Amino acid sequence: MTQPPDQTAPSRLALAHVSKSFPGVKANQDISLSVRPGEIHALLGENGAGKSTLVKIIYGVQRADEGGISFDGRPVEIASPKAARKLGIGMVFQHFSLFDGMTVLENIALGLDETVPAEELKARIRAILDSYSLPLDPDREVHTLSVGERQRIEIVRCLLQKPKLLIMDEPTSVLTPQEVERLFETLRQIAREGCSILYISHKLHEIKALCEAATILRGGKVVATCDPRIETTRRMAELMIGAELKHLQRPSGGGKAGAARLSVDKLDMPGEPPFGTSLKGVSFSAQAGEILGIAGVAGNGQAELLMALSGEHLAGQPDAIRLDGRPIGLANAGARRAAGLACVPEERNGHAAVPEFTLAENVVLTARHRLPLAPSGLIRQGPVEAYAKDVIARFDVRITGPGALAGSLSGGNLQKFIMGREIGQKPDVLVVAQPTWGVDAGAAAAIRQALVDLAAQGSAIVVISQDLDELLELSDRLCVINEGRLSQARPVAGLKLEEIGLMMGGVHGESHVAEPAHV
Amino acid sequence: MTAAILVSIFMTLAAAATPILLAALGELVTEKAGVLNLGVEGMMLCGAVAGFAVAYSTGSVALGLIAATLAGVAAAMIFALLTLGLGSNQVATGLALTIFGIGASSLIGAGFVGRTITRLGPLFPADYAAHPWLRLVFGHDAIVYLSLALVLAVSLFLRRTRAGLILRAVGENADSAHAIGYRVLAIRTAATAFGGALAGLGGAYFSLALTPMWADRLTAGRGWIALALVVFAAWKPGRLLIGAYLFGAVATFELQAKAAGWSFIAPEVLAMTPYLATIVVLTMMSLGRRTGGRDAPACLGKPFPAS
Ligand SMILES: Nc1ncnc2c1ncn2[C@@H]1O[C@H](COP(=O)(O)OP(=O)(O)OP(=O)(O)O)[C@@H](O)[C@H]1O
Numbered sequence: 001m002t003q004p005p006d007q008t009a010p011s012r013l014a015l016a017h018v019s020k021s022f023p024g025v026k027a028n029q030d031i032s033l034s035v036r037p038g039e040i041h042a043l044l045g046e047n048g049a050g051k052s053t054l055v056k057i058i059y060g061v062q063r064a065d066e067g068g069i070s071f072d073g074r075p076v077e078i079a080s081p082k083a084a085r086k087l088g089i090g091m092v093f094q095h096f097s098l099f100d101g102m103t104v105l106e107n108i109a110l111g112l113d114e115t116v117p118a119e120e121l122k123a124r125i126r127a128i129l130d131s132y133s134l135p136l137d138p139d140r141e142v143h144t145l146s147v148g149e150r151q152r153i154e155i156v157r158c159l160l161q162k163p164k165l166l167i168m169d170e171p172t173s174v175l176t177p178q179e180v181e182r183l184f185e186t187l188r189q190i191a192r193e194g195c196s197i198l199y200i201s202h203k204l205h206e207i208k209a210l211c212e213a214a215t216i217l218r219g220g221k222v223v224a225t226c227d228p229r230i231e232t233t234r235r236m237a238e239l240m241i242g243a244e245l246k247h248l249q250r251p252s253g254g255g256k257a258g259a260a261r262l263s264v265d266k267l268d269m270p271g272e273p274p275f276g277t278s279l280k281g282v283s284f285s286a287q288a289g290e291i292l293g294i295a296g297v298a299g300n301g302q303a304e305l306l307m308a309l310s311g312e313h314l315a316g317q318p319d320a321i322r323l324d325g326r327p328i329g330l331a332n333a334g335a336r337r338a339a340g341l342a343c344v345p346e347e348r349n350g351h352a353a354v355p356e357f358t359l360a361e362n363v364v365l366t367a368r369h370r371l372p373l374a375p376s377g378l379i380r381q382g383p384v385e386a387y388a389k390d391v392i393a394r395f396d397v398r399i400t401g402p403g404a405l406a407g408s409l410s411g412g413n414l415q416k417f418i419m420g421r422e423i424g425q426k427p428d429v430l431v432v433a434q435p436t437w438g439v440d441a442g443a444a445a446a447i448r449q450a451l452v453d454l455a456a457q458g459s460a461i462v463v464i465s466q467d468l469d470e471l472l473e474l475s476d477r478l479c480v481i482n483e484g485r486l487s488q489a490r491p492v493a494g495l496k497l498e499e500i501g502l503m504m505g506g507v508h509g510e511s512h513v514a515e516p517a518h519v
Numbered sequence: 520m521t522a523a524i525l526v527s528i529f530m531t532l533a534a535a536a537t538p539i540l541l542a543a544l545g546e547l548v549t550e551k552a553g554v555l556n557l558g559v560e561g562m563m564l565c566g567a568v569a570g571f572a573v574a575y576s577t578g579s580v581a582l583g584l585i586a587a588t589l590a591g592v593a594a595a596m597i598f599a600l601l602t603l604g605l606g607s608n609q610v611a612t613g614l615a616l617t618i619f620g621i622g623a624s625s626l627i628g629a630g631f632v633g634r635t636i637t638r639l640g641p642l643f644p645a646d647y648a649a650h651p652w653l654r655l656v657f658g659h660d661a662i663v664y665l666s667l668a669l670v671l672a673v674s675l676f677l678r679r680t681r682a683g684l685i686l687r688a689v690g691e692n693a694d695s696a697h698a699i700g701y702r703v704l705a706i707r708t709a710a711t712a713f714g715g716a717l718a719g720l721g722g723a724y725f726s727l728a729l730t731p732m733w734a735d736r737l738t739a740g741r742g743w744i745a746l747a748l749v750v751f752a753a754w755k756p757g758r759l760l761i762g763a764y765l766f767g768a769v770a771t772f773e774l775q776a777k778a779a780g781w782s783f784i785a786p787e788v789l790a791m792t793p794y795l796a797t798i799v800v801l802t803m804m805s806l807g808r809r810t811g812g813r814d815a816p817a818c819l820g821k822p823f824p825a826s
């Protein structure tokens with residue numbers, strides 16, 4: 001079965017001089033690349049470099065202004081996703097194309113071009129789930145699923161069409177390490193069967209582990225190609241940003257145990273039915289000047305914990321949550337912000353920002369409590385724009401200006417803006433989920449640096465993340481959330497990756513991953 | 520004799536329910552595709568006047584019904600052109616469509632005020648419905664049967680067919696549907712046209728079956744009831760049927776009460792009861808469910824492409 005890729009066969013996919021402009025930006029300029037059959041090819045680049053735009057052109061979602069595409073050696077015209085699928089191109093989007101109110105089965109059926117009777121489709125789905133050992137229940141509604149499960153829907157959708165080229169746009173940005181391992185096995189199996197994969201990710205060590213070739217974009221142009229198996233991650237990051245990568249600067253004089261700023265005491269909260277996780281006796285405290293990391297496999301109560309801290313769900317007791325000693329368990333989100341507790345949820349579009357609002361308007365939404373942006377209820381346009389511009393400049397958000405709609409930003413750029421908006425308010429306590437989700441290496445380093453700097457000024461920071469490397473780099477102490485319970489926090493210095501892996505995955509993680517598809 | 524009275528009450532009830540059921544069913548399909556067309560009342564009036572005009576001039580009620588359906592579609596297409604084609608605001612355009620419908624029907628109907636036609640009769644020959652109870656089954660006109668069949672058809676279409684699935688998908692997440700490769704605007708236009716057709720037909724039921732005589736603003740706000748029904752029925756055809764017949768029942772009660780000369784309830788309050796009762800019962804129905812707001816199509820009323 002396993003054959004080395006045939007060097008003489010025509011390229012599975014070849015792009016020649018593809019260009020695409022949006023009003024005000026040249027998203028792609030003169031891009032040429034080729035992908036061999038069975039090759040896993042990485043597409044690298046900073047946020048806004050034009051990666052998503054390029055693959056959307058290949059999948060027929062967008063039309064190139066110039067340039068040509070050939071597939072299996074023949075020049076082709078890809079006018080629509082349907083045409084792309086007909087050629088054998090499948091795509092998993094950065095933002096999933098799923099329908100929340102519908103079942104997994106319906107979502108998959110919608111991704112097919114022909115009508116398949118429900119029973120037969122179910123059988124075919126089950127065959128795929130089995131052969132790639134992916135756990136997924138076809139009858140669940142999408143809004144009840146975890147991100148990893150949602151992604152499996154997209155993958156199954158593609159696999160049902162027996163693709164020759166699979167495009168994956170940042171598939172791992174929201175997955176747990178275990179889920180990533182699982183995904184990689186699936187992808188390797190798909191590639192062995194002869195399907196080429198075009199793979200976009202900001203996580204360079206993943207690229208090293210998975211891909212055989214890489215094309216690097218910057219500002220919409222190809223700036224380099226390389227073999228990621230040979231290149232170091234650092235070198236690839238520098239090729240991407242076109243400059244040297246900065247190391248995280250920690251303030252001197254570590255071991256700074258300040259007063260507890262945020263303390264949570266035996267917080268209980270029922271999870272939202274039907275699939276939420278209940279928080280059970282969660283206790284922790286975050287001290288001035290420290291970054292507390294919370295690790296854990298997704299769906300173990302992270303979302304609930306964030307909502308409980310942000311004030312979207314109120315704790316039963318006022319003193320279950322204290323900010324600088326003051327009980328705030330019953331204060332709503334606005335009151336908590338005013339008191340100095342800021343939160344950044346995981347989902348940036350729709351939860352952390354209103355996609356239909358401009359960046360300036362999005363500033364007002366969360367910053368008005370701390371900054372004099374709307375005293376007496378009237379919005380002061382000048383200071384709002386100034387603040388938005390300041391965030392844009394400080395966090396290097398690549399857009400036209402504060403008047404841009406949040407929804408028009410590339411994923412990483414919006415994340416940078418949201419982080420900047422909260423950090424710029426100098427909150428006493430900042431709780432963030434997945435601070436660098438989908439952010440490129442250079443910008444991720446900048447965000448982490450800003451978090452460290454904020455802590456150095458005396459704020460307490462809680463980082464909820466599934467990215468262990470990030471948590472180990474950032475945090476002073478680390479704890480693990482598992483089935484709604486939080487472990488004791490342990491100092492990160494001297495803690496080994498495997499130890500945490502055991503703490504978080506251990507029994508639960510394994511059973512979660514090995515769980516067979518429900519029927 | 521009481522059986523005969525009960526049956527005749529039910530006949531009135533079904534007749535009162537049918538136009539609302541039709542219009543609401545059309546709007547349900549439109550909304551399932553993500554289009555909020557508040558112009559139901561206007562489309563009904565267009566259908567009512569077109570149906571009456573054609574039936575009066577040709578003497579054929581059937582032709583009138585066809586004309587009414589086409590008029591409803593035409594009105595809906597104005598809406599589709601403005602909102603889907605040119606991206607205007609759906610709420611404002613829908614309101615404008617209602618105002619347009621009121622005006623247009625007054626204008627066209629001016630020459631017909633007070634004229635009468637022979638109304639749409641029962642579908643089956645009279646001897647089928649000789650017995651009161653048989654009348655319950657066989658005594659209705661064709662549109663009543665059609666409306667019931669349509670409830671079943673729409674329900675099956677939405678739940679069981681691929682086209683229905685795609686239509687719901689477009690209303691649930693237009694961006695995703697587009698990304699997968701469905702023609703969002705074409706699907707929405709078709710759904711809007713279907714809504715217009717049923718609203719037109721529902722409107723014609725007033726002028727061709729209920730009151731075989733033209734009067735200004737004949738539909739008397741029933742289009743708004745249809746709109747509210749869709750929401751309270753949680754976008755489910757079955758519930759829509761219950762809601763429409765409930766409305767019909769209370770409206771019939773109101774008529775009976777008036778006829779019986781009950782003076783201890785103010786006539787204004789009586790006139791209010793159908794609307795009130797419908798809303799109260801359907802609210803209770805929606806309170807009984809835990810799902811809250813997840814029934815509405817997630818993209819309802821949102822323009823595509825978003826800009
Ligand atoms: N529909 C659009 N309209 C206008 N500009 C757009 C549109 N889509 C993308 N852009 C712009 O094109 C550029 C490239 O965006 P793209 O989404 O391809 O970046 P990316 O490399 O995928 O970034 P990220 O890593 O953050 O996802 C950006 O400047 C972006 O703002």
Ligand SMILES: [Mg+2]
Pocket residue numbers: 051052053094169410411
């Ligand atoms: Mg992207």
